[in-house]
Amino acid sequence: MRKTMFAATAALTPTAAWAGDVMALPEDSGATAWMLASTALVLLMVPGLAMFYGGLVRTKNVLGTMMHSFAAMAIIGVLWPIVGYAMAFGPTQGGFVGWDSEKFLLSGIDTTWIPILDETRRIPEYVFAMFQGKFAIITPALIAGAFAERVRFGGYALFIALWSILVYNPLAHIVWGGGFLTGEAIDLAGGTVIHISAGVAGLVAAVYLGARHGYPRSAMHPNNLVMTLMGAGLLWVGWFGFNAGSQVSSGLATAQALTMTQIAASAGALSWMGLEAALHRKVSSLGMVSGILAGLVAITPAAGHVQPLGALALGFAASFVCYGAIALKNKLGYDDTLDVFGIHGAAGIFGAIGLTFFLRDTPEHGLATQLWFQVKGVLVAGGLSAVATLLLLVLVDKTVGLRLPHREELAGMDHALHGEHGYGLMNVN
Amino acid sequence: MKLLIAIIQPDKLDEVHEALVAAGITRITASRASGQGRAQEMELYRGTEVAASRMPKVRLEIALNDEFVQPCIDAIVRAARHGEGERGDGKIFVLPLERVVRISTGEEDRQGI
Structure with a gap:
């Protein structure tokens, strides 16, 4: 999370790589308070996502869809303190995954501290571990939108548990926790780790499971767009914790990330409004929230590293990219029900690569090298997620069953x- | 002409609708209803089974020319059943229909349905 390649030697996570004596630093109550608030804000995004997704499905599936998000809080909320934090932020084991028996069950961090971004002060490690845990919860919950309205609950629960262990934890380690991309790809708050990995997993799952009965011939109307709008509002508010909290500090860098988040979200919303007004002569509420999300996803990797013009450009263009991705889905005919790839995958890839052209400081190794690092991050996150997701889908489908039987789907x-x-x-x- | 009113279980709405379309009956009205028939259903509330009263049902209203009445009944009975003789699957009422007017064109009766 606190990788900046501008301080490449200190690019590893607070816990993994800092060589100095953390206890010699003064306590930072300001950063601790903001990180605690951010942790709560990111958790608020999960019920926000439940409302966002829940409103978009048909009346008969509203609870089942909201349960997907809530189940992630229960399942990943237990797995993360047991093994997740150790796998993501323990010392690296070959660059792909971390492990530290001291972090197993969080047993060794009861009284430990970590340095904040600029390494001048310290905050409790618990707050960092819990902040990171919220990201681990929301990522598999995002995937659920791609196969909404047609999966068994037990199969889903097993799938996200395995996905968290085999995809999310290693990927968080690779990009943030000291793995082989740490300090290379710029990803402030999870463009690759969260949005690309979830978007690609959603795409693979939607294609593997097949379309809902009646898709695309029958209309499948959202049961409650009012709830979807409220959910999108909660997501936007929570995203300030998501991005600004990812700076692991409370100061200038936090303010920069928060500002860019706000600008990109508004730009994305405005851009989608314009698109619909021009193409359909009507601005829809679903289009509005889609634009908000497109802007927020695109700025997620970039919020700490671009300036307002960059945030405007990324947010504005993200809606065009996502609009195109969804139009392409409709042409190809696969049933990514709530457009997990169309929004999170497409805007995630666009933001991760596009940020290179708006960086506040040009990295020493030059923009071309940085562009390659970004592309590599996209390929690693997308590739790992695609392959592992497919294996897990087959495994879960052949054992406990994932696709809902026809009668139950109806x-x-x-x-x-x-x-x-x-x-x-x-x-x- | 007949007006057919059917009370069915909500989870069978899609199956019944598809069966009706397959039988050539495409114009229907569906609404939410609550009611109590022979069934004594159990619901789950915070882990406890409780007896449900006035269960949610779906009410279908379909205006039919005479030759469509039997196919319509057959389709609903076939699709709305949860199992042979299981209680709570609903009922079908067939009523005489005096007059039908299509608002957009003013067509009446057979053409209006």
């Missing part, structure tokens, strides 16, 4: 899987 997940219905308030009872 009946809807809420009734078939959870024995509940989402909108009891519409019925006298």
